[in-house]
Amino acid sequence: MAEFDIISRFFTFGEKPDSVVLDKGDDCALVRSGNATELLAITTDTLVCGTHFLQDIPPHALAYRCLATNLSDLAAMGAMPRWFSLALSLPKEIAQNQDWLAEFSQGLQVLSAEHNIYLIGGDTTSGPLSVTISAVGQVAENRCLLRKNAKVGDLICVSGTLGDAAGALKIMLDQSTPCDIETRDALFSRFNYPSARVQVGLALLAFSSCAIDISDGLLADLTHILKASNCCATIDIDKLPLSPALVRQFGQQAAQRMSLSGGDDYELCFTIKPSDIDKLRATAEKLDIPLHVIGQIVEGEGEGLKVVQQGQIIEISDMGYQHFA
Amino acid sequence: MAEFDIISRFFTFGEKPDSVVLDKGDDCALVRSGNATELLAITTDTLVCGTHFLQDIPPHALAYRCLATNLSDLAAMGAMPRWFSLALSLPKEIAQNQDWLAEFSQGLQVLSAEHNIYLIGGDTTSGPLSVTISAVGQVAENRCLLRKNAKVGDLICVSGTLGDAAGALKIMLDQSTPCDIETRDALFSRFNYPSARVQVGLALLAFSSCAIDISDGLLADLTHILKASNCCATIDIDKLPLSPALVRQFGQQAAQRMSLSGGDDYELCFTIKPSDIDKLRATAEKLDIPLHVIGQIVEGEGEGLKVVQQGQIIEISDMGYQHFA
Numbered sequence: 226m227a228e229f230d231i232i233s234r235f236f237t238f239g240e241k242p243d244s245v246v247l248d249k250g251d252d253c254a255l256v257r258s259g260n261a262t263e264l265l266a267i268t269t270d271t272l273v274c275g276t277h278f279l280q281d282i283p284p285h286a287l288a289y290r291c292l293a294t295n296l297s298d299l300a301a302m303g304a305m306p307r308w309f310s311l312a313l314s315l316p317k318e319i320a321q322n323q324d325w326l327a328e329f330s331q332g333l334q335v336l337s338a339e340h341n342i343y344l345i346g347g348d349t350t351s352g353p354l355s356v357t358i359s360a361v362g363q364v365a366e367n368r369c370l371l372r373k374n375a376k377v378g379d380l381i382c383v384s385g386t387l388g389d390a391a392g393a394l395k396i397m398l399d400q401s402t403p404c405d406i407e408t409r410d411a412l413f414s415r416f417n418y419p420s421a422r423v424q425v426g427l428a429l430l431a432f433s434s435c436a437i438d439i440s441d442g443l444l445a446d447l448t449h450i451l452k453a454s455n456c457c458a459t460i461d462i463d464k465l466p467l468s469p470a471l472v473r474q475f476g477q478q479a480a481q482r483m484s485l486s487g488g489d490d491y492e493l494c495f496t497i498k499p500s501d502i503d504k505l506r507a508t509a510e511k512l513d514i515p516l517h518v519i520g521q522i523v524e525g526e527g528e529g530l531k532v533v534q535q536g537q538i539i540e541i542s543d544m545g546y547q548h549f550a
Numbered sequence: 551m552a553e554f555d556i557i558s559r560f561f562t563f564g565e566k567p568d569s570v571v572l573d574k575g576d577d578c579a580l581v582r583s584g585n586a587t588e589l590l591a592i593t594t595d596t597l598v599c600g601t602h603f604l605q606d607i608p609p610h611a612l613a614y615r616c617l618a619t620n621l622s623d624l625a626a627m628g629a630m631p632r633w634f635s636l637a638l639s640l641p642k643e644i645a646q647n648q649d650w651l652a653e654f655s656q657g658l659q660v661l662s663a664e665h666n667i668y669l670i671g672g673d674t675t676s677g678p679l680s681v682t683i684s685a686v687g688q689v690a691e692n693r694c695l696l697r698k699n700a701k702v703g704d705l706i707c708v709s710g711t712l713g714d715a716a717g718a719l720k721i722m723l724d725q726s727t728p729c730d731i732e733t734r735d736a737l738f739s740r741f742n743y744p745s746a747r748v749q750v751g752l753a754l755l756a757f758s759s760c761a762i763d764i765s766d767g768l769l770a771d772l773t774h775i776l777k778a779s780n781c782c783a784t785i786d787i788d789k790l791p792l793s794p795a796l797v798r799q800f801g802q803q804a805a806q807r808m809s810l811s812g813g814d815d816y817e818l819c820f821t822i823k824p825s826d827i828d829k830l831r832a833t834a835e836k837l838d839i840p841l842h843v844i845g846q847i848v849e850g851e852g853e854g855l856k857v858v859q860q861g862q863i864i865e866i867s868d869m870g871y872q873h874f875a
Contacts, residue, residue, distance in 0.1 A: 239662060242632075259588045262585060267670060269636075273675055312637070343573075349553045
């Protein structure tokens with residue numbers, strides 16, 4: 226059973242209270258606390274050793290990456306990061322290793338300071354290495370980025386470059402692959418230290434109302450938008466933003482495939498009206514973060530997502546990362 | 551290094567924002583969301599297979615117990631439960647086992663319905679079996695139960711009975727111990743289905759301002775109160791509330807030891823003014839939950855906790871559960 230089936234089948238129960246504006250099915254849940262005028266955006270992400278990272282990940286990167294995945298969920302709602310809690314399961318030998326703990330702590334500190342999010346508490350237990358962070362942000366009720374808000378005619382955009390984390394993972398898993406140090410560093414740093422696009426999410430509130438973060442791969446995550454918004458999409462494979470390092474290492478064609486299906490990039494995928502293309506360019510310039518148009522929302526029922534190249538539809542078999550598949 | 555040292559040494563950093571009323575060092579963190587008049591109480595608890603439960607725990611009990619430990623933290627603040635998120639790490643064979651998932655789901659449903667707390671979302675990943683829940687409650691700023699509020703002369707009280715979960719664990723770990731079915735059922739049910747004393751916590755707001763939940767053992771947890779309140783305490787071992795099942799199985803003396811040091815009972819330990827003893831009795835009667843006076847807060851520096859029996863101080867070597875010790 227896939228992750229999404231498990232959630233809808235076994236973890237959807239009870240009567241939704243009035244305080245819950247949005248629950249399962251977006252990047253964060255949205256709840257209203259008492260008489261507050263802003264909503265709380267709440268998300269949780271777990272990284273498990275052997276599933277999301279390899280044993281030899283630098284502890285600094287592990288901490289950074291787990292907080293980044295949560296910040297990325299807040300970014301995808303256009304939420305302002307506020308507080309987070311940390312549940313850390315540690316094997317005994319790591320719990321006794323002060324260097325490891327100091328490096329892990331440093332990774333959290335760097336990223337939490339950058340995004341002004343504060344560690345309020347948590348739980349430290351003995352067990353196999355895994356990290357769960359729950360993050361809380363704030364967002365205005367009528368001004369946030371939801372998966373269900375894509376409209377026919379909207380342009381589909383992404384931040385940064387895609388496929389780098391998938392490229393890094395490929396090299397990590399097959400250490401015999403030749404790779405120059407510069408390329409390796411560039412790709413590994415994208416896997417270990419993903420950019421949480423919080424500033425992009427906040428800036429998008431001015432002219433977008435639909436976003437998702439790319440954690441399972443562009444095709445899989447864009448499909449969530451299409452399902453929630455009940456529309457179809459066409460994306461142009463030649464418009465996918467690729468890093469020089471990814472193309473250098475794997476060639477143009479393989480890099481394009483990785484950018485379609487590779488997970489773990491934590492870039493934002495969002496939609497804008499065609500008339501707002503100048504705002505998109507101005508935002509990219511102001512934040513100094515690439516923002517590219519890669520396709521368009523089109524009419525249609527269901528989940529139809531077409532990938533075209535030079536006007537021809539191309540077949541894509543690999544739809545991205547599926548838990549338990 | 552003990553859990554508390556790890557937290558204070560490696561996970562206390564950054565400048566505390568004005569929105570954070572209380573962070574590490576109590577049962578929940580307290581934060582203020584925008585202009586809301588109530589505070590949010592936030593807690594996280596993880597249960598890891600092999601550390602907090604054995605492989606053969608019924609999935610219904612595992613879910614119930616993990617939510618109960620979080621509700622217990624809210625109870626210890628006097629907070630009203632509102633929302634929770636679930637991070638579930640599942641081995642592949644369990645993710646494919648629909649009976650297991652259905653039973654687990656049922657355990658969550660029963661307890662969440664009882665306490666009117668709503669599952670807003672979470673993360674399901676592949677990995678060794680572990681469950682992390684983050685729960686959010688609401689509490690008035692000037693009316694909540696804090697570890698630092700014990701005063702010299704206060705009576706020390708506990709809810710329910712103590713030591714039952716420790717007794718259950720002893721039987722689980724040594725299946726050769728003879729034990730009649732009634733006793734076994736009584737103790738196992740206290741381990742698998744701990745009572746989250748939410749109603750007690752809420753009722754205490756009327757006449758108490760200091761509580762903790764007993765997760766690591768009475769001595770260890772009461773010591774947190776003494777440290778935070780900068781005072782000492784005397785407790786009378788003959789006043790500790792013991793269940794008939796625990797005494798039947800282990801005898802009076804061993805049962806008393808378990809009630810001092812055994813963790814996982816999730817009862818509340820709290821303080822009241824001696825003049826409020828009638829309110830205590832009325833509350834116990836109204837809620838139909840035993841509330842017993844077991845000792846008194848006394849003057850003194852540091853962490854002095856004396857256990858007396860018939861007026862004599864007795865030596866206690868085992869101070870309760872320590873992670874990583």
